[in-house]
Amino acid sequence: xxxxxxxxxxxxxxxxxxxxxxxxxxxxxxxxxxxxxxxxxxxxxxxxxxxxxxxxxxxxxxxxxxxxxxxxxxxxxxxxxxxxxxxxxxxxxxxxxxxxxxxxxxxxxxxxxxxxxxxxxxxxxxxxxxxxxxxxxxxxxxxxxxxxxxxxxxxxxxxxxxxxxxxxxxxxxxxxxxxxxxxxxxxxxxxxxxxxxxxxxxxxxxxxxxxxxxxxxxxxxxxxxxxxxxxxxxxxxxxxxxxxxxxxxxxxxxxxxx
Numbered sequence: 001x002x003x004x005x006x007x008x009x010x011x012x013x014x015x016x017x018x019x020x021x022x023x024x025x026x027x028x029x030x031x032x033x034x035x036x037x038x039x040x041x042x043x044x045x046x047x048x049x050x051x052x053x054x055x056x057x058x059x060x061x062x063x064x065x066x067x068x069x070x071x072x073x074x075x076x077x078x079x080x081x082x083x084x085x086x087x088x089x090x091x092x093x094x095x096x097x098x099x100x101x102x103x104x105x106x107x108x109x110x111x112x113x114x115x116x117x118x119x120x121x122x123x124x125x126x127x128x129x130x131x132x133x134x135x136x137x138x139x140x141x142x143x144x145x146x147x148x149x150x151x152x153x154x155x156x157x158x159x160x161x162x163x164x165x166x167x168x169x170x171x172x173x174x175x176x177x178x179x180x181x182x183x184x185x186x187x188x189x190x191x192x193x194x195x196x197x198x199x200x201x202x203x204x205x206x207x208x209x210x211x212x213x214x215x216x217x218x219x220x221x222x223x224x225x226x227x228x229x230x231x232x233x234x235x236x237x238x239x240x241x242x243x244x245x246x247x248x249x250x251x252x253x254x255x256x257x258x
Contacts, residue, residue: 009043013052013137015080017060017129055137056080056111058130065147067231072117072146076101076130078139079110087134090115093127093143120148152179152225154237158188161207165215165245171207172223179234185226189236193218200224215247 016024030040051057056078066072074090090098101113113132117124127143155176162169172186188208191198201208213219222236 011054011136013055015052015055015057015137015139017058017140017142052080052137052139054080055134055139056132057139058132058141061128061130061141061144063145063147065149065229066120067227067229068121068148068150069119070229070231072120072124072148074115074117074128074130074144074146076113076115076141077106077110078113078130078132078141080139087132088113089131089133090117091129091131091140093129097131117146120146122148122150124148149227149229149232150179151232151234152177152181152183152227153234154178154223154225157238157240158221158223160240160242163242163245165247166211166213168210168213168219168221168242168244169207170210170221170240170242172203174223174225174237177225179225179227181227183225184228184232187224187226188221189224190219190221193220193241213244215244218243 014026028042057080059077059079061074061076064072064074076088076090087099088101088103090101092098098115098117101115103111103113105111113130115130125146125148127145129143130139130141132139154172154174155178156173158173159171160168161171170188172188174183174186177183186203188201188203188210189198190201190210192214201210210219210221218241220239220241222239224233224236226233
């Protein structure tokens with residue numbers, strides 16, 4: 001609270017989470033100036049082991065894992081007098097505060113405040129907690145971790161094992177990746193060098209045969225990897241540039257002239 005509140009005593013409560021971390025520092029502070037004198041006093045500081053009556057109590061706030069570039073949502077569920085709470089905040093361990101929350105009343109003594117962190121990146125990975133502020137008291141939740149995963153991408157291009165006039169046999173070559181696993185899906189993306197269009201095929205083996213290709217045509221072939229969660233597909237890996245053989249090349253008894 002700030003400003004003058006008269007000469008009478010005022011009781012306020014701070015509801016702290018019983019979940020990790022279970023150690024807190026409570027730092028009272030006051031601001032004074034030369035223009036106006038004032039005084040502040042504190043008395044009867046009590047540590048209670050049961051819920052406060054005037055400040056909402058948060059349920060355990062769980063960790064949130066998202067892929068880079070996606071939105072992360074923290075849902076802060078609390079019990080108490082929600083109508084008396086003036087502010088709902090999402091506080092980052094670094095000190096940054098998000099004040100925009102969508103508040104939904106589940107009952108007259110239970111509510112949820114939802115916070116969204118937009119387009120998260122690795123530098124957004126940190127500990128976060130929920131805070132309420134009202135004229136009669138405040139509440140804080142436990143710290144939960146925002147875990148940001150980077151969608152995977154192969155470091156090396158696929159390898160060519162064999163080429164024909166209408167097919168290419170490749171090896172995916174995905175032992176080394178950039179980003180995070182686990183990998184739940186592998187795909188081949190390929191196109192003719194002169195074509196703006198590409199096709200994507202799901203692959204469940206180490207090697208793959210691309211069929212129905214045009215003879216004597218150059219193709220760009222890349223591998224796509226996907227980890228769990230929305231937005232889990234990483235960028236295509238480095239391309240293999242390979243050409244199919246000429247029509248009839250390598251077939252016994254067939255001759256061709258130029």
